[in-house]
Amino acid sequence: MTKQTQKNNGSDTGYRKCEVCGLSFEGRSDKRFCSDACRNANKRQVQRISGWQEPAFVEKIHRMLRHNRQILKERLAGESKLIISKTDLIEAGFHFGYCTSIFSKEINIYRFCYEYGWLEVENGKILLVKNDRHTEL
Structure with a gap:
């Protein structure tokens, strides 16, 4: 198992941890967030960090x-x-x-x-x- 796969899966059981809230969840192997709310929260955080903001x-x-x-x-x-x-x-x-x-x-x-x-x-x-x-x- 590669380091990237171990990071995504969290363990050998197929569960991963959400990158935002840390909750365990099941899903596709490339899924990074447990819900749409966490996915949107991550997007807003990335936009804040990158300095993008609507005038x-x-x-x-x-x-x-x-x-x-x-x-x-x-x-x-x-x-x-x-x-x-x-x-x-x-x-x-x-x-x-x-x-x-x-x-x-x-x-x-x-x-x-x-x-x-x-x-x-x-x-x-x-x-x-x-x-x-x-x-x-």
Whole structure:
């Protein structure tokens, strides 16, 4: 038995130790981790060590988009269209400057956060819409 094989198997019984948590497990001879969670933890650790990290502004924008989407989803609550006040969205922490796509229809400009969108109408009102076609890839 080679040193590499002994390291992977841990013993002659076919069991190996997970490289992350140290638990024994059975599986393919080249399997290094006991679960997907340990495999992902190892990948994150390698990325941290190698210095790879998403720029802070990318993560901040992603959080804002998810937050906007959640607010729109909660307000629509299963409806396909709804008119609410702009103040309601502002008080909920909605960021009007962040959207994933823009759709123009005649003079109206809809802005979308994934499948949820909004259109500014008169008198401080906002039309909320849901468009499932945005989720079809």
